[in-house]
Amino acid sequence: MREDFLHYIWKYKKFIITGLKTVSGEAITIKNVGEHNFNSGPDFFNAQIQIGDQLWAGNVELHVKSSDWFLHNHEKDDAYKNVILHVVWEHDTEVFAKNNLPIATLQLKDVVDFNLINSYKKLFLNDSRWINCENSFSSIDDFTFNNWKERLYFERIEQKTSVIEDLLKTSKNDWEAVLFKMLVKNFGLKVNGEAFFSLANSIDFSLIRKLQNSTNLLEALLFGQAGLLEEDIENSYYINLVKDYAFLKSKYTLSNINVLPVQFFRLRPPNFPTIRLSQMASLYNLHGNLFSKIIETNVINDFYELLKVETSSFWKSHYTFNKESKTIKKSVSKSFIDLLLINTIIPIKFCYAKHKGININEDIVSLISSIASEKNSIISAYNKLKPVSKTALDSQALIHLKTNYCNTNLCLKCAIGNAFLNNKLLNQKT
Structure with missing residues (x-):
């Protein structure tokens, strides 16, 4: 008990x-x-x-x-x-x-009631299950799950906005600066996310504004702060980047002493930090006032157009500075933009609306529901119990459910756990 x-x-x-x-x-x-x-x-x-x-x-x-x-x-x-x-x-x-x-x-x-005690024992007294209610999960009705998953999603997005709130405080409510830092972090994905975030935090966003009209200078700034311009490489593109970064470092008193090293290991070449940083430079060269454009955009296809950027010309035939490869245009994919929407753009839109006292929950639900479900071990395991994840709203809700409820045995605060305890979920396997 x-x-x-x-x-x-x-x-x-x-x-x-x-x-x-x-x-x-x-x-x-x-x-x-x-x-x-x-x-x-x-x-x-x-x-x-x-x-x-x-x-x-x-x-x-x-x-x-x-x-x-x-x-x-x-x-x-x-x-x-x-x-x-x-x-x-x-x-x-x-x-x-x-x-x-x-x-x-x-x-x-x-x-x-004895039935309540019996349901409680079935729910909690089995340590071998992936989640406590896995034998009854397939019996969950759509009404219970659909209502619960929307609440779970907004709990998760609230968690994501806590990072945004902290960045707002340190940037004196500069939303453009916060967007830049969050985008850079997510351009790094899991492997380089923290390194890219430390890189973004090493740059005052006012400098991005000053350099926005030059892709070359933006690349020199990002590559230099990432510690990628410290080798002796003989090609004109690299030599010019080194010269440009030396100028920027001297003029703006730049330091990358607190920037974490980026990783190439275990990454597919399209996700190499060189490629992602070049795409990042192109994005900010292409779009002034990117934050305003993101706030005004609400339709998934419009986001695909807004964020569709590619590397500068050098990277069409390279993945690293010193080795040439087959020439190919390296644009961000729709699936990559989906990740940016899920982890950066939608949380920022939600947080900004909250600051303005505007309820855009329906717009948020519509946008996240237009993105396909993520694929990972948690989603696969839930879908084996019952195919419930079709959209990114579903997958985000399920990740939050597993992490914050199932893993911590908070079944008594979960709508599915409550339905089970109230004998609304009946399963002969339990």
């Missing part, structure tokens, strides 16, 4: 509420279970409970056993002096208030 399950039982009154009595035989009538407290102190505040002939207003504390009161040292803590009811699964000892009178205690194990 877990204490959070007792919270669930009490909060949603999942017990027989008529004819309740304290362990000493006094009648209990619950007027209000109180407000669930997720911080320190009693578990529920401002409850209203009639015990015998007296109506009490105060706090409720829950434990698996009455003796846990002493195990947690509540008898020494004034925060618990206003507890009007001690709710326990099993009463094993008397608990006294400061005035030496026993605190009224309700024992739950005799008033909770």
Whole structure:
């Protein structure tokens, strides 16, 4: 038995509420279970409970056993002096208030439906499953899942915006600067994301604005700050980049001492940092006021047009500075733009609307739903249980579900877990 399950039982009154009595035989009538407290102190505040002939207003504390009161040292803590009811699964000892009178205690194990306990055991008491409800996941109805996944998605996007909020503070609310840093980070993908982010943080965005009309200078700045111009390579393009970066470094007092090294290992050539940084330079050379354009754009195909950029001419026949390759145009793909939308652009649009006091949730849902589902091990595992991920909204919601609910056993706060406990999901395998 877990204490959070007792919270669930009490909060949603999942017990027989008529004819309740304290362990000493006094009648209990619950007027209000109180407000669930997720911080320190009693578990529920401002409850209203009639015990015998007296109506009490105060706090409720829950434990698996009455003796846990002493195990947690509540008898020494004034925060618990206003507890009007001690709710326990099993009463094993008397608990006294400061005035030496026993605190009224309700024992739950005799008033909770056996089916609920059975469902609880099926949900939690099996460590070998990928997720607790995997045997019942296929039985989830579309209404329950569709409503829950939208909430999960917005929980995830709120998490993503926390990084944006921090960047806004350090950039004095310069949205263009924040967009630049987030885009650079995501151009680095997983392997070079943090290195690219450190690179972006080493550059004041005012310099990007000054150099925006020159792809060569933007490339020199990005390659130089990334530490990619420190070899002795004999080609005119590289030599000019080194000269341009030396000029920029001297004029603007640049330093890349805190920039993490970029990686080529384990990357497909189209994702080499050289290619991605050149594309980044082209993007900012092509679009002034990119943030404004992104805010004004809402249709997926318009984003594909807006963000469709390619490398400068040198990189059409190279992946690295010192080795020539077959000539091919190296543009960002639609799938790469999808990742930028999922991880950078949509969170920024959401965060900006929130700052302006505008609700664009429907537009966000429409945009994320127009992107195909991501493919990874988490999505594949859910789809084996039931094919539920068709769009990026689905996949983002499922990633959030696995990471923040399934992995941490928060089934009692999950709509699917609640449906299972309420016997709405029936499966003969459980």
